[in-house]
Amino acid sequence: MTRILVIEHDASDPALRLGEWLTEAGAELVICRPYAGDTVPSDLTGFDALISMGGDMGARDDDRAPWLPATRSLLAGAVASATPTLGVCLGGQLLAAATGGTVRKGADGPEIGAYLTAKRDAAMSDPLFADLPMTPDVMQYHNDVVSTLPQGAVLLLSSMGYPNQAWRQGPAAWGVQFHFETSAEHLRGWARTEGRELTGRLGPMLDGADEVMAEVWREFAHRFVAFAAQPPIAPASPIAPAAPKRLLPVVGIDE
DSSP states (O other), rough: EEEEEOOOOOOOOOHHHHHHHHHHHTEEEEEOOOGGGOOOOSOOOOOOEEEEEOOOTTTTTTTTTTTHHHHHHHHHHHHHHTTTTTEETHHHHHHHHHHTTTTETTOOOEEEEEEEEOGGGGGGTTTTTTTTTTSSSEEEEESSEEEETTTTTTEEEEEESSOOOOOETTTTTEEEEESSSSHHHHHHHHHHHTOOOOOSSSSSHHHHHHHHHHHHHHHHHHHHHHHHSSSOOOOTTTTTTOOOOOOOOOOOOOO
């Protein structure tokens, strides 16, 4: 069974649907909640993959979240060792910050709601992103953005607002700016709690995109588990992060 360490940085953003999709694909999830006192492991011994979730702190808010240096170190080590890794929203920002990227407050304000992204050419041969639609909808809820990707990172999804929406670092680590673990109801709950308005293109139609998004990103999560289940691959040069050449097996999924 594929064993995945999932770091949840904030009680308001657990793995939610992503956890369900990973589990139904055959993964065993070990949840680390440092905000509740759990210690972030110093390495990934005993794990096949790493996922870093979101949170309302910044990627460098070490005073507020004192476990962030350990998380960044773990993410940097995962990239160096070519351990399958996924960073979601804050998790993606931490992944970028840990490996030389820049995270800043978005110059055009926050994104909250459903937004459209578009695949870049490199996504067509990516193990996780190749099978996505050309313009996948995503759930956004962020103030900060990755303004500069780490050296050698490969851009996979962009948007009209903030271009660095999804990228690959090395052969086996991916960061995304958005959320796909949340439902429309959950995202609206965040907005109500913080007194924010939806800014996404769908506005009140958010629920209409919820089911479509769930199907797209459910299959993405299944591909991540299949990728992590494969034999380890040799780490790539940090300045030449080619996509892995191995092929994923055909995984039967009950719809």
